[in-house]
Amino acid sequence: MGNKKHIIGYNTYILVWLSLLALTAITVSIAGIHLGDYTLLIAMFIAAIKSALVINIFMHIKFDEPIFKVFLALSGFTLLIIFVLTFFDFIYR
Amino acid sequence: MNHNTIVGNEYNHTIEHVHRDDVGAKMGMWLFLFTEVLLFGGMFLTYAVYRYQYSEQFRLAAMELNTGIGTLNTVILLTSSLTVALSIAAIQKKNKFLSILMLSVTVVFALMFLVNKYFEWMAKINHGIFPASEELLGRPNGQILFFGLYYVMTGLHGLHVLIGVIVLLFMLYFLIKNDITLDNYTKLENAGLYWHLVDLIWIFLFPLFYLIQ
The missing domain is CATH 1.20.5 (Single alpha-helices involved in coiled-coils or other helix-helix interfaces)
Known part of the structure; x- marks a missing residue:
């Protein structure tokens, strides 16, 4: 191990x-x-x-299991979507 | 492998294996960190929208923050991230003494951060700037929002630092008690991951609050 x-x-x-x-x-x-x-x-x-x-x-993410990179990308992407949608709503309200 | 015990005198080759899943433990930690990212993410979102709406007021309010103490705390947290990483590297290289030393230094840095934060907050509070204070309520909305976000975000971050101190102290205890060893240090790695996340959040808090010109 x-x-x-x-x-x-x-x-x-x-x-x-x-x-x-x-x-x-x-x-x-x-x-x-x-x-x-x-x-x-x-x-x-x-x-x-x-x-x-x-x-x-x-x-250590560079050398760790690939699944952790997927997790990271997923959470980053979720945040990005939330930010983009919120600003889209806020600016064009 | 001091947890492996041989049981059963009648059956000499019955060995009880301790079930341990290091990858699973780390995966759990990463999942927890993502809930943290989303918790702070919501606050950064609130900050972003109000800064966009009240950029001039945010600029004026931010000039009152002490950039020097903010920079000092940045250096302290970055260095504490280094020492916790070195502590893990040391245990991997069988150097228990260095590992304990580096972990202790990390705790000291964390406490230094909190002491600085205390003085920083007290200076603001003594100037009458705290949520719902007369001085603050007399100011425009943007400045009230700025200081509200300042207290909530650095406060929640400070709470994480405090929890980090407790977690790191537990790790120190495990390390001394040989519960964290060369072939079983996932606990220490997970504590390290948490500590690096606290550092990561500060990396963004610092320019957003202290470096607005």
């Missing part, structure tokens, strides 16, 4: 952590520049990259 597991080394985790800190520094400094409407877009883009790092490496 245990010998099939993929083990991630300490260095990989530390590298991911450093990337996460760097992305945080970037998102904070960008918020200081006046970019108008793009600020939110860039902040959400960086948050998405950070999430991908956490989910893939820290949460």
